[in-house]
Amino acid sequence: MNTQLAGTGALLRLALRRDRVMAPVWILGVAMLVLSLPGSLESVYGTAAERERLLATMTANGSLRALYGPVFGDSIGALTAWRGGVFAGLLAGVMSLVIVVRHTREEEESGRQELLSAAMVGRRAPLTAALLAALTANAAAALLVTAGLAGRGAAGALALGLGIGATGMLFAALAAIAAQLTESARLAKGLTGAFIGAAFVLRAAGDAGAPDGGSALTWISPLGWLEHVRAFAAERWWVLALFAAASAAQLVAAYALAARRDVGMSFLPARPGPARGRLGSAGALAWRLQRGALLGWSLGFLAVGVVFGGMTDGATELVGDNARTREIIERMGGQAGQAGQGVLADAFLATMAGMLAMVAALYIVSAVLRLSAEESGQRAEPLLANAVGRLRWAGGHLAVAFGGSALILLLAGLGLGIGHGEDIGGAVAATLGQLPAVWVIGALAALLYGAVPRFAVAAWAVAGAALALGWVGPALNLPQAVLDLSPFAHLPKLPGGQDPSWAPFVALTALAAALLAAALTALRRRDLAA
Incomplete structure (x- = not known):
C-alpha cells in the first residue's frame, strides 16, 4: 500500500x-x-x-x-x-x-x-x-x-x-x-x-x-x-x-x-499585524473579522443589481403576451396581470428585488454563524475571559450581520435603478422593503446558535428553503399556504401601483427583534462550547 x-x-x-x-x-x-x-x-x-x-x-x-x-x-x-x-x-x-x-x-x-x-x-x-x-x-x-x-x-x-x-x-x-x-x-x-x-x-x-x-x-x-x-x-x-x-x-x-x-x-x-493593537472594542473586532466578506457581498450585489436592471426591458419583451409567464411573474412580483409594459417592468423589478433579498438571507446566516465559528475555534473563550461580556461580543457580530444585510440590499437597489435607468428611489425601496424578512431569518439563525449551538447549521436549511419557495414555488404553482411558509411571502411587492400597508413590515421587524432577544437570553445562560 x-x-x-x-x-x-x-x-x-x-x-x-x-x-x-x-x-x-x-x-x-x-x-x-x-x-x-x-x-x-x-x-x-x-x-x-x-x-x-x-x-x-x-x-x-x-x-x-x-x-x-x-x-x-x-x-x-x-x-x-x-x-x-x-x-x-x-x-x-x-x-x-x-x-x-x-x-x-x-x-x-x-x-x-x-x-x-x-x-x-x-x-x-x-x-x-x-x-x-x-x-x-x-x-x-x-x-x-x-x-x-x-x-x-x-x-x-x-x-x-x-x-x-x-x-x-x-x-x-x-x-x-x-x-x-x-x-x-x-x-x-x-x-x-x-x-x-x-x-x-x-x-x-x-x-x-x-x-x-x-x-x-x-x-x-x-x-x-x-x-x-x-x-x-x-x-x-x-x-x-x-x-x-x-x-x-x-x-x-x-x-x-x-x-x-x-x-x-x-x-x-498572513501579513503581520501592527506592533500595537488598534481594536478598542468587541464591535471593532467583529467588524475587522467580517469586513472582507461584507465588501465582497456588497460589490457582488451592486454588480448583479446593475445586470438585472439592464435586463428589465429585454425580459418584458421576452414575456410578451405569454399568459403563463405573466402569471409566474405576478405571483413573484405582484402586478404583471395588469395591462401595460410599464406595469410588467415594475413586476419584473419586484421579482428581482425579491430574489436578491432571498440571496441576502444567505449572507446574514453566514455572518451570524461567524459567532459559532469563533466559539468552536476556541477564539471566543480567551476574549470573554477578559472584560468583555457575552452580549457585547455577540452584539458586535450581530450588528455587522444585520447592518451588512441592509447595506447590500441598498446597493442592490441602487444597481437595479442604475441598470434600468429609471426611478432609482423606487428600486431602492423595493430591495430595502424585503429587509424585515431577511432579518427574521438572521434572527432565527441567532436563536439556533444561542439555544442549540449543535444545530446552528440548520439555519442554512431555513435560508435555503425560503430561497427555494421563492424561486421555484411560483413556477411549480405551489399552493399559497406553502408559499406563505417563507417570511418573504408576507411582504408587499415593490415597486407597485398601490401604497403598501405598513403592517407586514412592522410585524416581521417585531418578530425579528423578539427572536434576537430570545437568542441573546439563551446565549447568556448556556455554557460555551456546550
Missing part, C-alpha cells in the same frame, strides 16, 4: 459522516434547480411556435444571453439545459469549494489535522479524502440530474449531468490549490469564490456579444464549456475532455504544493 495515501479511507468516512447533513442539502439543491424546470418550461412554452419565438428573442437579446447563455435547441430538454445548466454548475462549484476547504484548510486551522497526522495517516491522505468527498457529492448530483431528465432524452440527460459534475470537480481542484496557498479557510474560500465569479463574468460577457456562444471569452470560462456541451442539442462530448484535462492539471499542482509545505503552513502567509 502507498504510505502517502495511508488512512485515506478512514478520513473519507469521517468526511462523509461530518457532511451527512450539509452534503445532501447541497446535492438536492443542485439537482432540484434543474429538475424543477421541465414542467414549468413546458407549461410556458408548450408549443413549437412559442419555443421558436423564444429562440428568436434570445438571439436578439444580449442582456438575457449574458444571464442564461444562448439557446441551442427548441426542445424542453434543451431549454432546461439553457435555463438551469450554468446556474447548476455554479452551485456545484460552490458546493465543491466548501467541501474541499472544510476538510483541508479548516482542519489544519483548527489543529485537528495535526492530531490526525500523528497517527497512521499519509501525507497525501487528507487532500485525497477531501477530493473524494467532493467527487462523491458531484457524482450524486450528476446521477440525480441524469436520472431525472432521462425521459427527455438519455444522451442529453447524461451530457448535462456529466457537465455539471465535471464543473464541480474542476472548481474542487481549484479549491485544493487555494487551500495550499492560503493560511486561512476564509481566504481559501474567498480566493476560489473569486475565480468562480470571474468565470461567470467571462461567460456572461462572451455570450452577451455572441448569439451563438462562440466568443473567445466564453471559451476561457469553465461555465462556458458547460453550456457548450450542448445537452439535448447535438451533444459535444469532446468538451468534457477539457474539464478532465484542466482538473488533472490543477490536481497535479495541488499535490505538488501539498508535498512542499508543513501542516498548518502556507505559501501565502
Whole structure:
C-alpha cells in the first residue's frame, strides 16, 4: 500500500459522516434547480411556435444571453439545459469549494489535522479524502440530474449531468490549490469564490456579444464549456475532455504544493499585524473579522443589481403576451396581470428585488454563524475571559450581520435603478422593503446558535428553503399556504401601483427583534462550547 495515501479511507468516512447533513442539502439543491424546470418550461412554452419565438428573442437579446447563455435547441430538454445548466454548475462549484476547504484548510486551522497526522495517516491522505468527498457529492448530483431528465432524452440527460459534475470537480481542484496557498479557510474560500465569479463574468460577457456562444471569452470560462456541451442539442462530448484535462492539471499542482509545505503552513502567509493593537472594542473586532466578506457581498450585489436592471426591458419583451409567464411573474412580483409594459417592468423589478433579498438571507446566516465559528475555534473563550461580556461580543457580530444585510440590499437597489435607468428611489425601496424578512431569518439563525449551538447549521436549511419557495414555488404553482411558509411571502411587492400597508413590515421587524432577544437570553445562560 502507498504510505502517502495511508488512512485515506478512514478520513473519507469521517468526511462523509461530518457532511451527512450539509452534503445532501447541497446535492438536492443542485439537482432540484434543474429538475424543477421541465414542467414549468413546458407549461410556458408548450408549443413549437412559442419555443421558436423564444429562440428568436434570445438571439436578439444580449442582456438575457449574458444571464442564461444562448439557446441551442427548441426542445424542453434543451431549454432546461439553457435555463438551469450554468446556474447548476455554479452551485456545484460552490458546493465543491466548501467541501474541499472544510476538510483541508479548516482542519489544519483548527489543529485537528495535526492530531490526525500523528497517527497512521499519509501525507497525501487528507487532500485525497477531501477530493473524494467532493467527487462523491458531484457524482450524486450528476446521477440525480441524469436520472431525472432521462425521459427527455438519455444522451442529453447524461451530457448535462456529466457537465455539471465535471464543473464541480474542476472548481474542487481549484479549491485544493487555494487551500495550499492560503493560511486561512476564509481566504481559501474567498480566493476560489473569486475565480468562480470571474468565470461567470467571462461567460456572461462572451455570450452577451455572441448569439451563438462562440466568443473567445466564453471559451476561457469553465461555465462556458458547460453550456457548450450542448445537452439535448447535438451533444459535444469532446468538451468534457477539457474539464478532465484542466482538473488533472490543477490536481497535479495541488499535490505538488501539498508535498512542499508543513501542516498548518502556507505559501501565502498572513501579513503581520501592527506592533500595537488598534481594536478598542468587541464591535471593532467583529467588524475587522467580517469586513472582507461584507465588501465582497456588497460589490457582488451592486454588480448583479446593475445586470438585472439592464435586463428589465429585454425580459418584458421576452414575456410578451405569454399568459403563463405573466402569471409566474405576478405571483413573484405582484402586478404583471395588469395591462401595460410599464406595469410588467415594475413586476419584473419586484421579482428581482425579491430574489436578491432571498440571496441576502444567505449572507446574514453566514455572518451570524461567524459567532459559532469563533466559539468552536476556541477564539471566543480567551476574549470573554477578559472584560468583555457575552452580549457585547455577540452584539458586535450581530450588528455587522444585520447592518451588512441592509447595506447590500441598498446597493442592490441602487444597481437595479442604475441598470434600468429609471426611478432609482423606487428600486431602492423595493430591495430595502424585503429587509424585515431577511432579518427574521438572521434572527432565527441567532436563536439556533444561542439555544442549540449543535444545530446552528440548520439555519442554512431555513435560508435555503425560503430561497427555494421563492424561486421555484411560483413556477411549480405551489399552493399559497406553502408559499406563505417563507417570511418573504408576507411582504408587499415593490415597486407597485398601490401604497403598501405598513403592517407586514412592522410585524416581521417585531418578530425579528423578539427572536434576537430570545437568542441573546439563551446565549447568556448556556455554557460555551456546550
